[in-house]
């Protein structure tokens with residue numbers, strides 16, 4: 001099991017917070033409202049545990065955005081919210097009242113763009129730590145239970161990098177969850193590079 | 202060494218495939234252009250020519266900011282840079298970015314309409330060179346469709362509000378009318394009572410009979426109105442409860458005594474069989490609990506055979522106390538059992554039925570029991586009899602305070 005120590009955690013948090021800062025200013029400008037993004041928590045978790053972390057259980061409905069990564073790392077990056085929170089975000093950012101349970105196509109697209117901005121910020125931070133290139137795909141809107149999204153079956157012990165992101169909006173603060181689902185080699189590679197960078201300081 | 206002829210034919214094949222490739226791009230329903238790492242446009246499809254009115258030779262070979270000077274420093278320019286420098290793909294949705302590129306289509310009457318767009322920006326690497334592909338989708342019709350849908354959704358919501366207004370009006374109407382009826386009816390009943398008691402002078406037996414009929418019908422109307430008012434309070438959530446420690450046995454005995462004259466009409470005798478310890482307290486609203494007892498006791502008498510007993514048992518189980526009212530009457534038909542707690546439901550709904558009632562009693566009783574965190578239920582056998590029971594919470598002083 002991969003462990004992350006405090007120094008490693010602080011370092012990643014700092015790098016992520018810098019890129020979250022610029023993502024936040026992009027978002028603020030787009031929606032004409034002060035948006036603050038920060039990373040309060042980072043962890044390496046097993047998939048099945050990550051699936052439970054969103055809400056109370058892995059059966060809770062969530063929705064969000066996913067992008068795939070290739071290059072120095074391969075895997076998927078996800079930004080997920082408990083389902084009703086996705087609606088609040090769209091509602092606040094688009095200034096529209098989404099009364100219907102389902103987001104319309106346009107609203108899904110808007111959600112994809114928001115996710116895209118945040119995930120690109122995360123992916124580019126990771127690429128900076130690696131000092132290597134990561135190619136990211138276009139965002140896609142997804143929804144389902146935690147279990148479905150993380151494709152967890154009993155015994156899936158793959159590790160994911162789990163990042164809690166705090167969306168500070170004028171009216172309220174909403175927690176979103178970024179996960180980087182990486183294969184074991186990618187993860188090892190990431191940790192080695194991380195330690196090298198920490199050493200270099 | 203390949204012969205010149207062979208090389209030539211390979212060249213023409215390549216040219217032809219390039220040509221075909223361009224044709225395909227020109228047929229695309231999307232705007233497409235490609236930018237190289239020096240930010241120069243290297244490909245510009247027909248859709249772009251039409252929508253932007255920028256010819257191919259005015260675009261190809263020029264940098265993005267030369268072609269779109271107004272977009273320098275905008276988000277679209279920075280995501281193009283990101284695609285070329287760090288190979289990230291981006292999406293610019295139409296909801297969060299209004300009309301990204303200055304693109305128009307010609308309307309029927311020569312007017313120009315701005316195209317609603319969603320834009321994707323993707324990195325491409327070919328032979329070690331980086332490019333960025335910009336793709337524009339015309340979402341104008343989608344935007345219009347969603348606007349129509351939003352209008353429809355809003356209308357539906359307004360219709361719903363209107364319906365809620367109507368139902369609020371109906372319930373206000375019911376309660377006003379009922380209150381207005383209750384006052385005069387109460388005074389009619391009072392007067393009839395005085396007349397029939399003989400204090401105004403003795404009456405002819407025929408007149409007395411008529412007065413009695415008028416009196417009992419007035420009373421029925423008053424019961425009905427009180428029940429309707431209760432239902433109205435329950436449905437509007439306005440029924441208030443004063444929950445307190447109620448000494449159960451004295452209240453129950455009082456209810457039995459008060460109902461005995463009614464029982465006498467059916468020659469039914471109430472007898473309290475099983476009792477719990479004196480002084481046992483339940484957590485309830487005294488008046489509402491009395492109302493439930495009254496209904497169960499009167500039902501038991503109404504639906505019993507003449508000259509029979511109605512047995513009342515009180516049993517304590519754990520933190521609950523159960524009060525049972527057991528009759529040996531007609532029972533409840535199976536097909537009616539599931540509807541018995543609905544309002545206005547009576548097994549015998551005909552005009553010719555022998556006993557009075559409104560079919561509201563049990564529905565009110567059930568609502569009251571639920572509000573007091575208790576329960577109501579029954580066991581019955583047709584032709585043999587029925588046992589109705591209610592479960593009450595034992596008063597636990599510690600828990601309440």
Ligand SMILES: Nc1ncnc2c1ncn2[C@@H]1O[C@H](COP(=O)(O)OP(=O)(O)O)[C@@H](O)[C@H]1O
Pocket residue numbers: 496500501504528530531532533541546547548549557558559560561562563564587
């Ligand atoms: N003890 C009982 N035995 C048989 N039927 C009963 C009994 N109690 C209630 N019912 C049936 O349930 C119906 C509804 O009862 P209730 O709601 O109290 O209305 P009401 O007493 O005004 O008729 C009665 O009309 C009767 O058909």
Ligand SMILES: [Mg+2]
Pocket residue numbers: 496499500558562563
């Ligand atoms: Mg009744």
